[in-house]
Amino acid sequence: MLATGCAQLVPQTVALRTDWPEGVPRTTEMNTVPFFPQDDYQCGPAALATILSYSGVDITPQALVDEVFLPSRKGTLQIEMLAAPRRHGRVSYALMPSYSDMLREVAAGNPVIVLQDVGDMFTEWHYAVVVGFDYPSGTIYLRSGDRRRREVPFSYFEREWIKGGYWGMVVTAPDKIAATATEERWVSAVVAMARSAPNEAAQAAYAAALARWPDNIAAAVGLANEYHASGAYQLAVQVLRIAQHRHPDSPIVINNLAQVLFDQGRYNEALVTIEKVSDKQGPFAADIRSTRAMIEERLAQQKTGRRP
Known part of the structure; x- marks a missing residue:
């Protein structure tokens, strides 16, 4: 005993x-x-x-x-x-x-x-x-x-x-993944890190996570957001285009892609993009409506010659 x-x-x-x-x-x-x-x-x-x-x-x-x-x-x-x-x-x-x-x-x-x-x-x-x-x-x-x-x-x-x-x-280090990491828990750790880490470190961490788990939406959106925050709009577009190909019905991916296209001044592309999810219901519906309204307002300003 x-x-x-x-x-x-x-x-x-x-x-x-x-x-x-x-x-x-x-x-x-x-x-x-x-x-x-x-x-x-x-x-x-x-x-x-x-x-x-x-x-x-x-x-x-x-x-x-x-x-x-x-x-x-x-x-x-x-x-x-x-x-x-x-x-x-x-x-x-x-x-x-x-x-x-x-x-x-x-x-x-x-x-x-x-x-x-x-x-x-x-x-x-x-x-x-x-x-x-x-x-x-x-x-x-x-x-x-x-x-x-x-x-x-x-x-x-x-x-x-x-x-x-x-x-x-x-x-x-941000480009190294722990040996026992699981996808959900590691990406959550990277998201938490990105809230207070320098932009370059957050980019590296999201990029490493996305390379390991290429279908992870949170990693793709996080990386695109970090690129966007640093002014690297085209890199953000590239990441979101790939994510859109993998997740063609994802409202958050499409909404964020439309936002980045808008920030590049590509208003018509942005409108075509956001229209793909304009009828979506759910937690991102309000964000989608807001993004679409912003794009349409800018296009209307262009037509009338008014400055934004």
């Missing part, structure tokens, strides 16, 4: 004994991941600086304190951990609560921030960065606290990690 009870405490570690993730090596370690010893209660900024620096961002934990550290809580919330990298042109991706997914990311060269409870008697939340593992010896390697290489047994690591709901995240 004792063995069964212990197994129940670390179910994912037990599962790895017979179900090791396919394609993942038994041993790997990223020795070049930087290390920033944490100040008191500031494991969040230290962990973020670790993976942001590894992804190519020149930053220190001190530069991140004002962005993520909450003095009243003496720590950092997960939502702030995910938000901060986006402002630096990186994609933040929350992993599924899976030991296997964490191992896949590390094996792919992506350090993983994990949330642990490292308290002996009372809860003590802590962010650490997984940089490697060795299955034969059952060891996880972490950048943690004031230790550049903390070695923890697989089972002990799970006991610390499970209390935080197996929460973990990776940060990637």
